Amino acid sequence: MPSSFGTALRVSVFGQSHSAGVGCVVEGLPSGFPVDQERLAAFMARRAPGNAPWTTPRKEKDAVRILSGLNPDGRTCGAPLAAVIENTNTRSQDYGNIMGVPRPGHADFTAWAKWHGEQDIPGGGHFSGRLTGPLCIAGGICLQWLEARGIRVSAHVAECAGVPDEPFCALDNSPEANARLASQMDALADGRDFPAIDAAAAERMTAAIMEAKSAGDSVGGLVECVACGLPAGVGSPMFDGLENTIACAVFGIPSVKGVEFGAGFAAARLRGSENNDPYEVRDGACVPRTNNAGGILGGISTGAPLQFRCALKPISSIGTEQDSVDLAEMKGAKLTVHGRHDATAVTRAVPVVEAVAACALADALLSWPAEPVNE
Numbered sequence: 001m002p003s004s005f006g007t008a009l010r011v012s013v014f015g016q017s018h019s020a021g022v023g024c025v026v027e028g029l030p031s032g033f034p035v036d037q038e039r040l041a042a043f044m045a046r047r048a049p050g051n052a053p054w055t056t057p058r059k060e061k062d063a064v065r066i067l068s069g070l071n072p073d074g075r076t077c078g079a080p081l082a083a084v085i086e087n088t089n090t091r092s093q094d095y096g097n098i099m100g101v102p103r104p105g106h107a108d109f110t111a112w113a114k115w116h117g118e119q120d121i122p123g124g125g126h127f128s129g130r131l132t133g134p135l136c137i138a139g140g141i142c143l144q145w146l147e148a149r150g151i152r153v154s155a156h157v158a159e160c161a162g163v164p165d166e167p168f169c170a171l172d173n174s175p176e177a178n179a180r181l182a183s184q185m186d187a188l189a190d191g192r193d194f195p196a197i198d199a200a201a202a203e204r205m206t207a208a209i210m211e212a213k214s215a216g217d218s219v220g221g222l223v224e225c226v227a228c229g230l231p232a233g234v235g236s237p238m239f240d241g242l243e244n245t246i247a248c249a250v251f252g253i254p255s256v257k258g259v260e261f262g263a264g265f266a267a268a269r270l271r272g273s274e275n276n277d278p279y280e281v282r283d284g285a286c287v288p289r290t291n292n293a294g295g296i297l298g299g300i301s302t303g304a305p306l307q308f309r310c311a312l313k314p315i316s317s318i319g320t321e322q323d324s325v326d327l328a329e330m331k332g333a334k335l336t337v338h339g340r341h342d343a344t345a346v347t348r349a350v351p352v353v354e355a356v357a358a359c360a361l362a363d364a365l366l367s368w369p370a371e372p373v374n375e
Helices: 037-047 092-098 108-115 122-127 129-147 175-188 199-214 242-250 264-269 346-367
Strands: 010-015 021-027 064-068 081-086 152-160 221-228 256-261 279-282 285-288 306-312 322-326 331-335
Touching: 010 129, 021 129, 037 064, 037 129, 037 346, 081 129, 129 152, 129 346, 152 175, 152 199, 152 346, 175 221, 221 346, 242 256, 242 306, 242 346, 256 264, 306 346
Parallel strands: none
Antiparallel strands: 010 021, 021 081, 064 081, 152 221, 221 306, 256 306, 279 285, 322 331
């Protein structure tokens, strides 16, 4: 079961939802970087369960214990960084009725087909959203490393339950648009409970989520992410392009079913004269005036804000009775899922998207930099 991604910076994730703990190993972190563990804890708290009425009531502190990779001064030492989060509030008995009856929409059936019933089932095992915790450890450290180099990553709930938020001002690359984008990113950094730009949209999304929860159902949505400050020339063409690197990591987040960059699928309905981003000289440099490309051309950064959106399906573990199959008897069965589950993955996915984007960008900067990396 491979659970790793990256080239120069490689992240491996281990653990299951109800195992003793979950964690990660990060290889390739440059030495000498101070890891602010208080900032890391604050970042982890954004993803932690039980922080909103629509999330799972499973309470976990998600305290990060770094086992290796730091010197006595708290700086990266060049060795692989290993970290773990203990699982302290599991209730495996809640999953007794799904041990042989797979949840529709979940990986229960495909895991059974691949590992012939030997997979760890309670809580979703290795397929659980619990595994996004270790991703946030790795990504939280990479976010700090990127910020030290003037690169800032931010995400928000672009849409949930069909309710849209104000989009990032990222498809325009004018100075005015860049200033507006910076303002939006600042607003999201204020510690708000719901990670949306527009407070009124956040209220409507909250109401829609709670309505689905009360009906024993769940909802999906979109997360939009931007990275500002990335210089032109980072990345590589074809199979190691920035889109490839980011998409590979983002598709590792449970529930993600689609990723698009810049204008994305809407570009298919445009003419070249509408989709192309004209160039101009600004402050002595060649820059794209608009940003339909999402900051990437040929797999390489353009210097404009890097922007992408990912679609997350509704949570599959719902309280509504569904049709399934008893795999031992190979006959139809009715299934009502018990246990503690979120009504949507979208809100808690926001810091996870930031985390995996940060890992992918750090990997690209170390693997295919615009210029030699000066440590």
